[in-house]
Amino acid sequence: MAKDQRFEKVYSQGTMTTTEIWVDKETGVNYVFHASGYAGGMTPLLDRDGKPVISPVINE
Template sequence: MDEKRFEVVYKQTVSFSTEVRILRDKVTGVHYLINWTGQGGGITPLLNAEGKPVVSFD
């Protein structure tokens, strides 16, 4: 498979070693919030105001 499943839709550098990104899964349309600082990080589905996952197929 040559096409990448995830695309970066937003990227913000918070400080020298901290970055936040929002990825979109092209298959499901679900957006994920990724945060990492130095050697550690985390990932979680991005939720809207109603607590449901943000989904888009742009």
């Protein structure tokens, strides 16, 4: 694995069926990943107005 990974997992729930939230460390955009069995998908996390949720980006 690369030392500087672009995405960071900030939330995880479940074992067989999982729901995770990942943050892009370059843009701050939050993504929801959901997997069940052999299927899964990722999409941007949206607020109630339909805009992407963006976390503050911390430069290290």
